[in-house]
Amino acid sequence: MSDLGPLPHLGYTDSALDRAAEHRADDAFLDKAWDRADAGVYLIAGELVLMQRQQGETNPLFPTSAVRYFGEPRGTVFLGLDRNGAARFGIALDAKEGEALKANPEYVVTDLRTIAVQGLVDPVHLPPLAEAKAMLHWHLGHSFCSRCGTATKSKQAGWKRECPQCKAEHFPRTDPVVIMLAIDGDKCLLGRQTRFVTGMWSCLAGFCEPGETLEEATRREVLEEAGIHCGKVKYFRSQPWPFPMNLMIGVHAEATSRDITVDRAELEDARWFTRQECADMLMRRHTDGLGTPPPVAIAHHIIRDFVDHGADVLS
Numbered sequence: 001m002s003d004l005g006p007l008p009h010l011g012y013t014d015s016a017l018d019r020a021a022e023h024r025a026d027d028a029f030l031d032k033a034w035d036r037a038d039a040g041v042y043l044i045a046g047e048l049v050l051m052q053r054q055q056g057e058t059n060p061l062f063p064t065s066a067v068r069y070f071g072e073p074r075g076t077v078f079l080g081l082d083r084n085g086a087a088r089f090g091i092a093l094d095a096k097e098g099e100a101l102k103a104n105p106e107y108v109v110t111d112l113r114t115i116a117v118q119g120l121v122d123p124v125h126l127p128p129l130a131e132a133k134a135m136l137h138w139h140l141g142h143s144f145c146s147r148c149g150t151a152t153k154s155k156q157a158g159w160k161r162e163c164p165q166c167k168a169e170h171f172p173r174t175d176p177v178v179i180m181l182a183i184d185g186d187k188c189l190l191g192r193q194t195r196f197v198t199g200m201w202s203c204l205a206g207f208c209e210p211g212e213t214l215e216e217a218t219r220r221e222v223l224e225e226a227g228i229h230c231g232k233v234k235y236f237r238s239q240p241w242p243f244p245m246n247l248m249i250g251v252h253a254e255a256t257s258r259d260i261t262v263d264r265a266e267l268e269d270a271r272w273f274t275r276q277e278c279a280d281m282l283m284r285r286h287t288d289g290l291g292t293p294p295p296v297a298i299a300h301h302i303i304r305d306f307v308d309h310g311a312d313v314l315s
Contacts, residue, residue: 004282004307011116011296012240015127017080017088024157030078033087039064041089042079042125042132045098049115049129051108058108058120060129064089071097075139077158079128090132090158092140112242116296130242135159137244138172146170174240174247178217179205181302182228183314184255188278188306189228190292191262191270199289201273201281203299205248218253226270227261230254234314236305239298250302252313279307 023029033039040061043050050070051058067073075092082088102109108120112133116126135158145152145163152161152170161170181203182189190201206221208214215233222228236250262270273281280286282304293299305313 004279004304007304008295008300009123010237010239010298010301011123012126012130012242015080015131016124017082017128017131019080020078021159024078024159025155030087030157033078033081034064034089036086037063038084038086039089040086041067041091042129043067043070043091043093044133044136045093045101045109046095047111048095048098048109049112049133050093050098050101051110051115051121053106053108060115060121060125061088067091075136075154075158077132077135077139079131079135088128090128090136092136117294127240130240134174134240134242134245135172137242142170172245174245176208176214177205177241177246177248178208178214178221178251179203179248179298179302180218180222180230180233180251180253181306182222182226182230182253182255183306183311184258184272185311186275187272188275188303189222189226189255189260189270190273190278190303191225192268193266194268196268200291200293201271202293202297203250203302204267204270205299208249214249214251218251222253222255225263225266227257227259227263228255229257231256232314236302236313237298241298248298250298252302252306254314275307275310278303282307 041064042060051060070093073091077090079088079090098109101107142161145168147168148166150163150165152163155162191204192201204225208217218233219230222230230253232254234252239248241248260270281290281292284291292303
């Protein structure tokens with residue numbers, strides 16, 4: 001299995017920014033940070049990210065002075081400080097603004113998933129872009145108080161919304177999703193959804209429910225979707241997934257049954273794959289043209305870990 005090459009980078013992880021939460025309520029600091037020449041903004045228009053064409057490359061980071069050229073911002077969030085102390089902000093624009101700029105040759109306008117999969121920007125930009133997209137999406141969906149219906153106001157540099165009527169405070173939430181690889185010796189369980197591209201197989205996944213541990217959610221999802229019982233569950237690693245505000249929690253699970261019963265409402269199909277088959281799929285050399293998700297997705301890394309270490313991933 002050693003011919004798989006070096007481990008790829010997991011998308012949207014390893015942010016270089018200091019979120020500097022202690023400054024979120026300090027308006028004087030934020031004003032000064034905005035005015036610094038090296039401050040930058042990421043512009044999000046609905047589901048689209050705006051990027052500049054610069055010497056054959058695409059750059060999603062704009063100077064703060066550029067914001068005035070793109071219409072009235074619909075939201076702002078302070079993302080943090082880079083290693084030089086330069087501030088980074090996320091700015092929400094009207095979705096129509098992004099669509100209109102698609103025809104302008106000075107810009108590249110596309111969705112964040114495409115940016116990550118195709119490697120359109122330096123990987124250092126992916127974590128703050130994910131942070132910006134998730135937070136700005138939250139603001140657009142929480143313009144009114146869930147208690148009394150009054151229009152809320154953004155506070156603490158975009159990290160809180162307050163209701164002026166009932167004084168309720170609203171904070172952003174992340175939805176935990178377990179994504180798991182059930183293992184039976186030298187085989188693992190993969191599934192297909194109808195929305196997948198032809199030939200792609202991936203880990204099973206599902207949202208954690210209230211009052212449920214990660215281990216319980218893992219066992220429940222595998223049983224519901226594929227009819228497989230699981231025992232031991234071992235944490236692998238996690239990944240922010242800003243579609244819209246999820247945290248993918250990767251695990252390996254020990255399968256204690258073998259017969260698959262597919263829930264067709266959730267999956268198109270599910271089957272066992274050998275470790276060698278998974279290696280071939282990761283390398284895009286499977287004889288049947290089957291493959292896995294790209295390296296930007298945590299599923300790729302969960303499968304890769306099994307290929308590299310076999311059932312030892314459960315120990």
